[in-house]
Amino acid sequence: MERRCSVINTSKLNKELTQLPINEYVFFKSKDVIFSDEVRMICEKNGCGMYGTSWACPPAVDSIQRCKEQCLHYEHAFMFTTATVVKNSYDIQGWIDARREHEKLTDDVAKIFRSYYNNCLILSTEGCSVCKVCTYPNNPCRFPNSMYPATESYGILVMQQAQVCNIKYNNGPNTVTYFSMIFF
Ligand code: SF4
Numbered sequence: 001m002e003r004r005c006s007v008i009n010t011s012k013l014n015k016e017l018t019q020l021p022i023n024e025y026v027f028f029k030s031k032d033v034i035f036s037d038e039v040r041m042i043c044e045k046n047g048c049g050m051y052g053t054s055w056a057c058p059p060a061v062d063s064i065q066r067c068k069e070q071c072l073h074y075e076h077a078f079m080f081t082t083a084t085v086v087k088n089s090y091d092i093q094g095w096i097d098a099r100r101e102h103e104k105l106t107d108d109v110a111k112i113f114r115s116y117y118n119n120c121l122i123l124s125t126e127g128c129s130v131c132k133v134c135t136y137p138n139n140p141c142r143f144p145n146s147m148y149p150a151t152e153s154y155g156i157l158v159m160q161q162a163q164v165c166n167i168k169y170n171n172g173p174n175t176v177t178y179f180s181m182i183f184f
Contacts, residue, residue: 016112017080020105023177025080026165030072030183033156034164040064040155048126048152055141056128056149067154070121074183079161080109082178083171095176099125102178106148113182121183123156124148151181 010027017025043051043058050057061067071077082102086094106124113120128134128147141147151158158179162169171177 013112013116017109020108020112021082022105022109023081023083023171024167025078026167027076027078028165030074030077032164033071033077034161035064035068035071035155036157036160037064037155039152039157040067043150043153048150050127050150052136054128054134054136054147055144056147056153058153060136061149061153064155071154071156071183074121076184078113078182078184079165079167080180081162081167081171083168083175084178085175088174098176099129099178102180103129103148106180107146109180109182110148113184117184122148122180123151123154123182124180125178126150127153148180151179156181 040058045051052059054060062070082098082105084094084098084101086098102125106122110120110122113122127150130143130146135142159169162179169177
């Protein structure tokens with residue numbers, strides 16, 4: 001699905017993005033991103049079990065305030081989803097595979113944006129799974145260009161953001177929907 005931002009010429013980007021297996025996407029202004037300290041607090045209470053395990057998660061990603069400032073430093077935001085069918089809600093392997101595919105697609109989307117814009121900020125799902133064992137906290141990240149912090153770690157309220165952007169948060173029974181965002 002193609003959605004346009006009124007403030008930039010997205011025609012070249014759209015042409016490339018529509019070649020990819022993106023479910024839905026939208027361009028909007030960074031100033032319209034919905035932040036919530038509570039989202040970040042769920043991270044800090046180790047809601048997904050990843051807190052303090054990688055460079056892509058709090059506390060390594062910096063304070064909530066600094067994360068917000070980083071996002072707002074950019075003028076534009078882009079959000080996209082993948083929607084993958086799984087056997088049922090207990091299909092753990094299906095969820096893992098869906099996330100792997102989503103991260104591969106995030107790499108492809110990142111490559112396109114980086115060919116147009118320097119220093120994009122790329123956020124994705126649930127921390128980083130690039131390396132089997134993360135170097136955190138003893139050594140620097142091995143692949144900083146492939147390491148995408150989780151949207152939640154930046155305090156972004158994805159469910160509400162999707163709603164105001166007219167992007168489906170849930171694509172129906174037995175599907176898993178993943179989100180990534182790019183600031184540019
Ligand atoms: S790319 Fe590797 S070293 Fe960097 S955050 Fe991810 S798992 Fe850790």
